Amino acid sequence: MxxxxxxxxxxxxxxxxxxxxxxxxxAFWLIENxxxxxxxxxTFGSGSRVGIAVLSGDKVLTVGKGAMPxxxxxxxxxxxxxxxxxxxxxxxxxxxxMINRDTYSPMLKDYPVVPFKISVAELLKYMVSASDNNxxxxxxxxxxxxxxTQDYVRGLGxxxxxxxxxxxxxxxxxxxxxxxxAVPADVVKLLRVVRESELLTNENKRFFEALMTExxxxxxxxxxxxxxxxxxxxxxxxxDRLENGIKIADNDVGFVRLPDGREYYLGVMIADSPMSDRDxxxxxxxxxxxxxxxxxxxxxF
Numbered sequence: 001m002x003x004x005x006x007x008x009x010x011x012x013x014x015x016x017x018x019x020x021x022x023x024x025x026x027a028f029w030l031i032e033n034x035x036x037x038x039x040x041x042x043t044f045g046s047g048s049r050v051g052i053a054v055l056s057g058d059k060v061l062t063v064g065k066g067a068m069p070x071x072x073x074x075x076x077x078x079x080x081x082x083x084x085x086x087x088x089x090x091x092x093x094x095x096x097x098m099i100n101r102d103t104y105s106p107m108l109k110d111y112p113v114v115p116f117k118i119s120v121a122e123l124l125k126y127m128v129s130a131s132d133n134n135x136x137x138x139x140x141x142x143x144x145x146x147x148x149t150q151d152y153v154r155g156l157g158x159x160x161x162x163x164x165x166x167x168x169x170x171x172x173x174x175x176x177x178x179x180x181x182a183v184p185a186d187v188v189k190l191l192r193v194v195r196e197s198e199l200l201t202n203e204n205k206r207f208f209e210a211l212m213t214e215x216x217x218x219x220x221x222x223x224x225x226x227x228x229x230x231x232x233x234x235x236x237x238x239x240d241r242l243e244n245g246i247k248i249a250d251n252d253v254g255f256v257r258l259p260d261g262r263e264y265y266l267g268v269m270i271a272d273s274p275m276s277d278r279d280x281x282x283x284x285x286x287x288x289x290x291x292x293x294x295x296x297x298x299x300x301f
Contacts (some may be wrong), residue, residue: 035294039063048273053184055265067181068269069249071237072131074180081152083204088121105134128211133167177248184267221252224285231257247273250280
């Protein structure tokens with residue numbers, strides 16, 4: 001005699017197994033095809049606040065919420081303000097009063113005798129490509145201090161980018177390193193606006209792109225896992241650590257140009273990180289690799 005109750009239970013079990021299998025396959029497909037989920041998974045377990053922005057065309061994908069400390073990423077804005085409003089061929093005289101000997105400044109290795117003469121263009125190279133702190137504060141003073149740069153970015157339509165302190169002020173009080181801040185999406189959007197609009201002359205656009213592509217800091221961040229035929233123009237930012245060992249910020253923001261000419265913008269900003277500098281950089285590098293592969297495979301987000 002057939003046991004219909006048992007057969008019904010077996011059928012339900014088979015249907016449940018099939019549905020479970022289909023759900024697992026769907027989940028794998030979703031993860032494989034969703035850039036957002038891949039990036040979200042990449043940041044899981046870092047113990048840090050991680051903000052990511054990917055911009056392609058008019059579409060922007062973001063992971064994480066809230067403004068992040070900019071650190072040296074803000075030097076991009078200083079450079080853009082100077083390029084739009086000042087003559088880069090102008091020569092300045094740098095005096096001892098303009099120099100901080102207790103800060104990161106590769107410029108002083110090349111110019112050990114003070115006072116010295118230097119062009120605005122060369123100061124821009126030191127500031128952006130080498131992330132020189134003295135060059136930054138000299139250019140800020142030349143261009144009307146940090147408030148002038150704040151007014152500049154607001155005038156471009158980005159009131160959420162907050163600029164309050166220069167390099168000297170950031171090093172006088174470590175907590176000041178939180179004051180210059182922005183959401184990653186605003187940073188990449190501003191970068192695109194300047195590169196793709198008529199705000200700068202074509203000559204200054206090329207000059208600014210060279211500053212970004214010749215950056216010597218952060219080879220272990222956005223660029224690390226990208227092929228050599230991919231062009232990367234970027235600006236890094238790295239903070240000090242609080243007394244408890246927490247790193248205030250570790251950042252890399254820029255544009256990536258694929259061999260076929262397509263471009264996308266990527267900003268990765270890590271805040272309040274308990275990880276080592278090496279692990280912070282590796283997280284940024286892995287995120288960049290995920291984004292690159294997504295675009296390499298011509299996927300959308």
